[in-house]
Amino acid sequence: MKNEYSGKSLFCRYPGRRRHQSTHIYVDLDRRAFGASYNPYDDSTVSERVFDGREVWTKIALLKQAPLAALLEKIAPLAERMADGYDRRWTGSRHVVSLSEDAKNAREEIEEACYAASQREQDIVSVYDASDWFAMDDRELSKILGIGVFTPDETIEEIAREQELALPESEAILFDGEHALYALRERLRESSHLRFFSLSISLDSPGWLHTAACADEEQSDEEARHLRDILGVTIEQSVFFGKFVRGSLVLFEEPTVYEFPASQRSESA
Secondary structure, three states, X not given: OEEOXXXXXXXXXXXXXXOOOOEEEEEEOOOOEEEEEEOOOOOOOOOHHHHHOOEEEEEEOOEOHHHHHHHHHHHHHHHHHHHHOEEEEEOOOOEEEEEOHHHHHHHHHHHHHHXXXXXXXXXXXXEEEHHHHOOOOHHHHHHHHOOOOOOOHHHHHHHHHHHXXXXXXXXXXXXXXXXHHHHHHHHHHHHOOEEEEEEEEEOOOOOEEEEEEEOOXXXXXXXXXXXXXXXXOEEEEEEEEEEEEOOEEEEOOOOEEEEXXXXXXXXXX
């Protein structure tokens, strides 16, 4: 008998569903193969092969990888006994399956093993919904996680991975973490009137050298003073007000310009 379990998590939860898909051990009697998977249908729905009896499903809890691997190892000889005692015939309209007494006994032993494995709470994967895990005020949450209106997608994805690793149990799953953090960033954008700062360096030769924009007043002032002291050039800092509307930045007024006069270069420059 071939064990087809790939070692991947069996967790699957479709958008809009409150619960994840049920999981099971399967024994494919035609192909003489077995493994573990989730039900892609509703719990009350099975495939035609399962309905006919050519493939046998036995429900299990959402098990962690090591306990699941141990269960499959235990089931391997039982699945082989089932396949050895399996027979089917085609009636012209459907398949009729029959099992020998030993095959029926093996099926019962598989059911008992699956039930026993599903009763050990320490072996079951915990699933945390992001809406529960991140249940706090948006402003407080954004400070704790370090997410702001300009946080890039890559950083949000990394924060979601870090939060999943921070869950209290091993192999626990944070469902919809990335989506919840993207939604947090969008809510911050929709609800915030922001002060943006743009620094410009005035050179002796014609033209301007512009630095990146900053949304933090203290950080922007610190950057302006640092550039002034290190480079010995005039720094102009533009401050303007804006708001994100449907993902686009809208400015409310013309920038106000502050000047940091040139000073002596520092000795370390």
